[in-house]
Amino acid sequence: MEIYTKKMMKRIVGIGERMLNNLDTNDLMMILVDKYKKYTVNDHSSITIEKAQQLMNSILYCINGYLKSLDEGLVSASEHYNALVLYERGLEHEKANLSNAKELLLKVKNNILNIDNVYYQDTLLSGIDLFFRNYDILYAAHETPGSIDYFLALPIYDLEGVEYILEYLNRLYIENNFCSCFATGDIEHLLKKFNDDYKDLPFNIFEVVVRNAIGLEILGKDIMKLSISTYERASLYEILKPLSIEQIQEKMILAINEILKFHQIEDNKQKEYITKVVIELSYEIKQVLSIKRLENTFV
Numbered sequence: 001m002e003i004y005t006k007k008m009m010k011r012i013v014g015i016g017e018r019m020l021n022n023l024d025t026n027d028l029m030m031i032l033v034d035k036y037k038k039y040t041v042n043d044h045s046s047i048t049i050e051k052a053q054q055l056m057n058s059i060l061y062c063i064n065g066y067l068k069s070l071d072e073g074l075v076s077a078s079e080h081y082n083a084l085v086l087y088e089r090g091l092e093h094e095k096a097n098l099s100n101a102k103e104l105l106l107k108v109k110n111n112i113l114n115i116d117n118v119y120y121q122d123t124l125l126s127g128i129d130l131f132f133r134n135y136d137i138l139y140a141a142h143e144t145p146g147s148i149d150y151f152l153a154l155p156i157y158d159l160e161g162v163e164y165i166l167e168y169l170n171r172l173y174i175e176n177n178f179c180s181c182f183a184t185g186d187i188e189h190l191l192k193k194f195n196d197d198y199k200d201l202p203f204n205i206f207e208v209v210v211r212n213a214i215g216l217e218i219l220g221k222d223i224m225k226l227s228i229s230t231y232e233r234a235s236l237y238e239i240l241k242p243l244s245i246e247q248i249q250e251k252m253i254l255a256i257n258e259i260l261k262f263h264q265i266e267d268n269k270q271k272e273y274i275t276k277v278v279i280e281l282s283y284e285i286k287q288v289l290s291i292k293r294l295e296n297t298f299v
Contacts (some may be wrong), residue, residue, distance in 0.1 A: 027083035031059050039139055054140055061142035061161055062090030069093055094141055097162045102132060104169040111176045114184050115191070119202045123150035124172075131165050151204045153277045174270045175206035181263040182209060182226060190226045193299045208299065210256070210274070211281060215298040217255035223262070228298045236298055241289055249282045 035055045036047065063086045105128060112124055131146030142161045152171050159167055179187060187209060191198040194208050209226065215236050216223045228236070240248055256278045260271055288297050 028056070028059065031084060031087055032056055035059065035139065054143075058136075058139055058141040058143075059087055062094050063087050064090070065097075065163060066090035066093045091137070091141075094137055094162055097166050098135070098137060101162055101166040101169060104166065104173060105129075105132070108169055108173050108176060111173065111180055113176055113179055113187070113205065115187060115205055116199050117150075117191075117203075117205065118200055119150045120205060123148050128165065128169070135162065137162070149202065151202060153204045153207050153210075154273070154280065170269075171273060174273050175204070177270065178263070178265065178274060179206055179209050181265075182213075182224065186224070186226045190299055193227065194296075207277070207281065210277065211285075211297060212299055213259050214252055214255045214278065214281075217259055218251060223259055233294050233298050237289065237292070237294055240285065245282060245286045248286055249279055252278050252282050252285075 032052070032055055035058075036052070039051075039055065040047065063083065066086055066089045109124060113120070115121075127147035127149060129146075131144065131148070134145035136143070144160050144164050146165070148165075148168065150172075152168065153175060154171060156164055156167055156171070187205070190208060190212060191205065195201055195203075212226050212228055213223045215228050215232070216225070218239060219228075219232055219235060221232065240251070243251065253275060256274060260266075260274065265271065265274075285297060288294055
């Protein structure tokens with residue numbers, strides 16, 4: 001076991017300074033020592049450099065989370081350089097995030113789709129619960145325990161810890177809310193046409209649903225049926241084939257706006273997220289148009 005020393009502490013703080021270079025090294029060391037004592041219950045046991053790194057990363061995660069939550073002008077100079085103040089406020093900020101995430105998980109579970117896909121069901125019914133059972137906000141706030149295997153339409157790359165899980169739940173709630181506007185039987189029929197093995201495949205349900213809804217809206221058909229016939233797919237190809245990527249995006253955004261209006265989805269965050277997904281899907285559609293293979297895009 002590698003013995004933890006003051007020299008190693010400075011090396012760890014140096015890593016943190018590159019992220020938050022305005023903080024005083026000595027203040028960070030004091031917070032780290034306090035964490036170290038509480039972690040070892042004041043028995044003065046030595047800890048490894050890896051554990052010390054974990055404690056420091058947890059401290060910096062809370063500080064950085066608090067700073068990201070504020071407009072730069074709202075942090076006074078004295079606060080900005082006081083690591084202890086920033087950490088205490090950061091810890092409270094992340095505790096609030098944790099509380100919000102727990103409440104949001106209940107909303108997501110209340111709005112769960114009755115779709116038999118192992119990745120979707122396992123993540124919602126047990127995988128996310130593991131996060132809340134194992135998350136250590138005091139000593140490992142930056143870590144993300146749990147088993148989250150269901151893909152979102154827009155993956156999250158830049159978050160971790162409770163901030164990741166909160167954003168994951170926010171996006172999943174939006175996707176569920178949109179899909180819940182359609183009959184479960186119609187979604188299941190659509191997914192079966194998408195792939196006979198959809199129950200055991202890792203994919204995003206919302207993407208399949210929103211693509212077909214947009215396709216039907218562009219055609220002026222009933223979006224609620226979801227399924228697109230071979231003839232309708234051929235018509236879509238003729239409509240979209242001559243368009244540039246910008247024109248495809250414009251047409252798809254107009255279509256999704258009509259769909260959102262029809263389903264009375266008026267929340268700006270939901271509309272913004274769904275629009276971002278649609279823009280991403282437009283590049284996929286442009287690509288499949290070039291090879292004349294729309295059958296896996298508009299099912």
